[in-house]
Amino acid sequence: MQRTKAPWEIKRELLTKAKEKTSAQYGCKPEERPTADYVRLGIINLDKTAGPSSHEVTAWAKRILGLAHAGHGGTLEASL
Amino acid sequence: MTGVLPIASEDATKAIQALLLSGKEYVCVMRLHHTQPRDRVEAVLGEFQGTIFQRPPVRSSVKRRLRERTIYYLNLLEMKERNVLFKVGCQSGTYIRKLCFDVGEVLGCGAHMQELRRTRAGPFVEDEGLTTLYDLLYCASRRQETGNEEVVREVFQPMEKAQAGVKKLATKRSSEKSSNQWKKLWNSFQKSMSVTLRSQPFAMEPTWLLQEFFQWKQE
Numbered sequence: 551m552q553r554t555k556a557p558w559e560i561k562r563e564l565l566t567k568a569k570e571k572t573s574a575q576y577g578c579k580p581e582e583r584p585t586a587d588y589v590r591l592g593i594i595n596l597d598k599t600a601g602p603s604s605h606e607v608t609a610w611a612k613r614i615l616g617l618a619h620a621g622h623g624g625t626l627e628a629s630l
Numbered sequence: 631m632t633g634v635l636p637i638a639s640e641d642a643t644k645a646i647q648a649l650l651l652s653g654k655e656y657v658c659v660m661r662l663h664h665t666q667p668r669d670r671v672e673a674v675l676g677e678f679q680g681t682i683f684q685r686p687p688v689r690s691s692v693k694r695r696l697r698e699r700t701i702y703y704l705n706l707l708e709m710k711e712r713n714v715l716f717k718v719g720c721q722s723g724t725y726i727r728k729l730c731f732d733v734g735e736v737l738g739c740g741a742h743m744q745e746l747r748r749t750r751a752g753p754f755v756e757d758e759g760l761t762t763l764y765d766l767l768y769c770a771s772r773r774q775e776t777g778n779e780e781v782v783r784e785v786f787q788p789m790e791k792a793q794a795g796v797k798k799l800a801t802k803r804s805s806e807k808s809s810n811q812w813k814k815l816w817n818s819f820q821k822s823m824s825v826t827l828r829s830q831p832f833a834m835e836p837t838w839l840l841q842e843f844f845q846w847k848q849e
Contacts, residue, residue: 553679556702556719557653557795558750580788585779590640592786595754597762598635607763611637614766615782623636623649623792624722624751625691 589617598626633748634756642789648796652752653702655719660730662712663740671714672706674736679704684728692723699724713744753794761785 583591598607604625612620633656638646662671679701686694702719709715718726727743734741749756765785772781799816 554681554700554702556655558719558753559702562797580790583788585783588783588788589786591642591645591789592639593642593646593754593789593792594637594639594761594766594785595759595787596635596637596766597756597760598632598748599763600632604635607635608637610763611766612639614763614770615639615785616770617639619640619643621638621643621646623638623646623754624654624748626631626633626635626748 589615631746631748633746634751634754634760635748636751636754636792638789638792639786642792645789645792649752649754649792651722652795653719653721653750654724654748654752655717655750655755656726657707657715657717657747657749658726658730658743659745660714660716660733660741661744662714662737663734663742665712666737666739668706668709671709671737674733675704675706675716677736678729678733682724682729682732684725684732687725687728690725697723701729714741717749719750753791759787 580591594611596607596611598604602610604622608620608622611617636646636649681698681700683696684699685696686692688694700721701724702721704718705716707715707717718729720726720729726746730741730743769782769785773779
């Protein structure tokens with residue numbers, strides 16, 4: 551059967567039609583955000599342990615770091 | 631079931647929508663119910679590459695109707711007696727437990743999933759900044775002890791990373807969004823997307839970008 555390329559295997563390129571400079575007044579690079587914003591707009595690449603459910607793990611992470619909200623991307627089954 | 635589980639905090643939860651739809655990669659241990667020759671197992675696993683049909687299991691959170699899912703690759707890594715270790719890259723919403731069962735049916739001997747570890751969720755991979763719950767605890771306690779907020783930075787990654795696989799379009803600040811040219815550009819861009827996230831432009835204002843006009847092109 552014909553193999554489909556995974557999205558991460560596809561090479562994408564940047565097409566620049568015109569260039570323009572921006573003012574540093576408007577925001578900053580994601581890595582240079584002040585800590586409060588960096589946390590507010592951050593994602594944790596968490597290694598889930600076996601046992602608890604994805605929802606439980608998310609709730610724990612939220613409590614540990616004292617976040618107001620937290621959500622996870624893609625449920626990982628709990629058992630084993 | 632262990633492995634990569636991206637957790638978004640507060641305002642980043644909105645950006646995680648792209649991750650739910652993005653492909654996943656797993657390493658899985660499948661237990662066969664009878665011993666099988668390696669080349670046969672390899673051949674059957676190879677057959678599952680491409681488009682497969684799957685009905686969600688009885689205990690699932692989605693409607694149980696037959697659906698199509700794409701398996702990007704399915705490679706046998708190791709085999710010992712009845713245990714088969716394989717790596718699978720698949721579309722989101724593929725049930726690996728079901729996949730193992732189906733492989734067992736095709737082999738004729740039956741099989742079940744023994745262990746599963748997710749190694750990739752969209753742009754998030756196992757070897758880039760994977761943190762454990764212990765790391766989080768350590769971080770939080772250090773923050774409390776030193777009073778230094780900076781320490782929590784190391785466990786976070788900017789939410790822009792979640793969008794790494796999404797095609798982007800940026801326009802000049804001066805460009806009129808109502809102009810015909812812009813509309814034409816937007817329409818052709820939307821047509822080139824395989825997944826439409828609502829009908830709204832799924833882009834953040836890239837004010838920090840030096841090139842303000844760029845477009846992703848699929849190979």
